[in-house]
Amino acid sequence: MSTITGAAPAAETAVRRRGIRVRVSRDGLATFLFLVPLLVVFGLFAWFPILRAFVMSVQETNLVSEPTFVGLDNFARVLADPQFGIAVRNTAWFAFLALVFGYPIPIILAVLMSEVRRGRGVFSALAYLPVVIPPVVAVLLWRFFYQASPTGVFNTILGWFGLGPFPWLQDSTFAMPAIVLEATWAAAGGTVIIYLAALLGVRPDLYDAAEVDGASIWQKIRYVTLPQIRTVLFVTLILQLIATAQVFTEPLLFTSGGPANSTLTVLLLIYRYAFQNSLGGDYGSAAALSLMLAAFLSIFTVAYFWLTRRWGSDS
Amino acid sequence: MSRPWRRGPRAAETRPTKQAAERGIVSTADYRQRNVRWTMHGLKVGTLVFLLIVGLGPLLWMAKSAITPTQDTLRTPMALWPNGFDLSQLATAWTRVHIDRYLFNTIWLALGSWAVQLIVATTGGFVLGVLRPPGSRVLTALVIATLFVPPIVLLVPLYLTIVDVPLLHWRLIDNYWAVWLPAGASALNVLLMQRFFSNLPREIFEAARVDGAGPVRLFWSIVLPMSRPIIGVVSVFAVIATWKDYLWPFLVIRNQNLQPLSVRLPIMEATTDLGVFIAALALSSLIPIALFLIFQRLFLTGEGVGGALKG
Numbered sequence: 001m002s003t004i005t006g007a008a009p010a011a012e013t014a015v016r017r018r019g020i021r022v023r024v025s026r027d028g029l030a031t032f033l034f035l036v037p038l039l040v041v042f043g044l045f046a047w048f049p050i051l052r053a054f055v056m057s058v059q060e061t062n063l064v065s066e067p068t069f070v071g072l073d074n075f076a077r078v079l080a081d082p083q084f085g086i087a088v089r090n091t092a093w094f095a096f097l098a099l100v101f102g103y104p105i106p107i108i109l110a111v112l113m114s115e116v117r118r119g120r121g122v123f124s125a126l127a128y129l130p131v132v133i134p135p136v137v138a139v140l141l142w143r144f145f146y147q148a149s150p151t152g153v154f155n156t157i158l159g160w161f162g163l164g165p166f167p168w169l170q171d172s173t174f175a176m177p178a179i180v181l182e183a184t185w186a187a188a189g190g191t192v193i194i195y196l197a198a199l200l201g202v203r204p205d206l207y208d209a210a211e212v213d214g215a216s217i218w219q220k221i222r223y224v225t226l227p228q229i230r231t232v233l234f235v236t237l238i239l240q241l242i243a244t245a246q247v248f249t250e251p252l253l254f255t256s257g258g259p260a261n262s263t264l265t266v267l268l269l270i271y272r273y274a275f276q277n278s279l280g281g282d283y284g285s286a287a288a289l290s291l292m293l294a295a296f297l298s299i300f301t302v303a304y305f306w307l308t309r310r311w312g313s314d315s
Numbered sequence: 316m317s318r319p320w321r322r323g324p325r326a327a328e329t330r331p332t333k334q335a336a337e338r339g340i341v342s343t344a345d346y347r348q349r350n351v352r353w354t355m356h357g358l359k360v361g362t363l364v365f366l367l368i369v370g371l372g373p374l375l376w377m378a379k380s381a382i383t384p385t386q387d388t389l390r391t392p393m394a395l396w397p398n399g400f401d402l403s404q405l406a407t408a409w410t411r412v413h414i415d416r417y418l419f420n421t422i423w424l425a426l427g428s429w430a431v432q433l434i435v436a437t438t439g440g441f442v443l444g445v446l447r448p449p450g451s452r453v454l455t456a457l458v459i460a461t462l463f464v465p466p467i468v469l470l471v472p473l474y475l476t477i478v479d480v481p482l483l484h485w486r487l488i489d490n491y492w493a494v495w496l497p498a499g500a501s502a503l504n505v506l507l508m509q510r511f512f513s514n515l516p517r518e519i520f521e522a523a524r525v526d527g528a529g530p531v532r533l534f535w536s537i538v539l540p541m542s543r544p545i546i547g548v549v550s551v552f553a554v555i556a557t558w559k560d561y562l563w564p565f566l567v568i569r570n571q572n573l574q575p576l577s578v579r580l581p582i583m584e585a586t587t588d589l590g591v592f593i594a595a596l597a598l599s600s601l602i603p604i605a606l607f608l609i610f611q612r613l614f615l616t617g618e619g620v621g622g623a624l625k626g
Binding site for chain 2: 112125
């Protein structure tokens with residue numbers, strides 16, 4: 001280092017860099033051991049199955065015989081299956097109903113709750129309570145509420161107002177809205193909490209400024225509150241669409257897709273292909289349909305990540 | 316800022332910022348107006364009543380029906396105790412329907428998933444967030460990539476993996492590892508830990524290094540003790556998620572003596588007396604509700620996850 005003054009800094013960094021490298025190699029074994037759980041678990045139960053899904057979608061595969069390459073046959077078979085159209089239509093219907101029932105209610109609730117000064121915690125806890133109930137318990141409980149007889153819980157309540165009795169789950173028109181109602185009940189609390197946090201984050205001086213301009217309460221909601229939480233509203237919309245496209249537990253446990261396939265959703269169809277096939281699991285078709293659904297959902301996923309990134313850089 | 320003839324906002328303006336942050340859409344001046352005040356009170360009471368009926372109502376009904384005779388629940392589901400209580404239903408559910416065993420199975424599944432998730436997330440997050448060896452960016456990207464894949468894509472290939480684990484050729488059907496290990500492959504957990512760890516002050520790591528601490532000591536004596544908040548968040552959500560899970564344990568745990576509550580309840584419904592069945596539903600919900608009430612702040616303020624995400 002004492003030879004040429006000009007080269008000294010470079011030499012020093014080289015030494016320092018080598019010092020770190022020595023340390024890395026000494027600690028290399030420990031570093032690798034720390035990585036083992038992640039590599040093993042993600043390798044076997046995330047990365048490998050994802051790759052395998054692509055391979056399986058072009059194979060004829062059931063656990064009995066050796067898988068054979070069949071090209072796009074699985075995709076063609078799924079698209080030609082009359083149940084496919086039904087499942088897509090039902091899933092879209094579910095998503096639409098969930099939007100109609102489930103999208104405005106949390107916004108209204110959160111706006112009202114954000115105005116509560118004392119005891120807001122009680123409001124939030126009550127709104128969130130259905131979310132912590134295990135979905136299976138909730139569905140089985142609601143299935144009893146939906147009993148079609150006049151002494152069913154909902155029919156009793158509606159009877160007080162001279163309505164009903166309704167057949168609920170036993171009727172192909174009523175079954176899907178009934179399922180959506182339960183799903184909305186089970187999920188709305190989470191959205192309410194997200195909106196509430198966004199609403200409480202709106203800068204108060206914006207309201208002050210609006211008041212200077214003589215804004216009424218409605219105008220404040222319309223021109224201050226809603227634009228301020230716009231990104232959150234979009235994000236929850238996308239998350240809800242992604243979630244409703246993958247609805248499974250509710251239709252399976254409420255109606256198993258019936259009556260007359262009126263609640264057969266895409267996920268239920270994938271499940272039928274793979275696990276309820278009398279001829280043995282048609283894993284290829286199941287993988288093909290999952291990939292088609294994933295490709296469709298990736299549009300929303302990309303939009304979600306794009307929005308949250310912008311959202312993150314805004315704040 | 317405010318009009319001089321309005322005292323309300325002006326007074327609020329001079330108060331400390333905490334007071335200012337407390338205002339919402341409706342201003343103090345708005346509240347001076349009688350009809351606004353009454354409407355707001357009405358709306359708040361209305362909201363509370365709505366939340367009580369919708370949020371708490373079904374659970375209260377479940378609690379009531381768990382101790383009401385079956386015939387009452389069937390004939391007059393909305394009446395309060397027309398023929399008294401039947402506490403024996405709870406006992407029957409616990410002993411004869413074996414809720415005790417399934418509850419124990421559920422707890423065991425939840426604890427194992429919790430442990431695997433924590434081990435993978437803390438060690439992985441430590442390497443990717445603190446040690447950062449060459450290639451850790453690529454590895455982080457590979458972990459993030461799994462977030463983009465909807466879980467349904469994994470369902471069938473993951474099932475086949477459990478039937479015959481590649482390279483090792485284990486069959487994990489009816490083995491709790493079939494639930495525990497895939498639970499660990501949670502990208503969100505790893506990323507939460509990585510973000511939290513990388514925001515810890517690096518000077519502490521440097522100082523420990525100078526004092527001769529290796530990665531193991533760094534991890535065990537510095538990173539873990541400093542990360543209690545995020546570990547708490549991930550733990551609570553891990554337990555609740557396993558408790559809620561249905562499809563996966565249903566597919567891989569076929570032996571009924573090993574199945575958790577969520578898998579058993581739909582199967583036992585057909586063969587169980589209604590009162591006893593509702594008692595079983597109520598018993599199954601107790602632990603998630605208790606966890607929620609104890610850790611309310613984690614769920615309701617988003618403080619845990621949100622704070623960790625922002626760092």
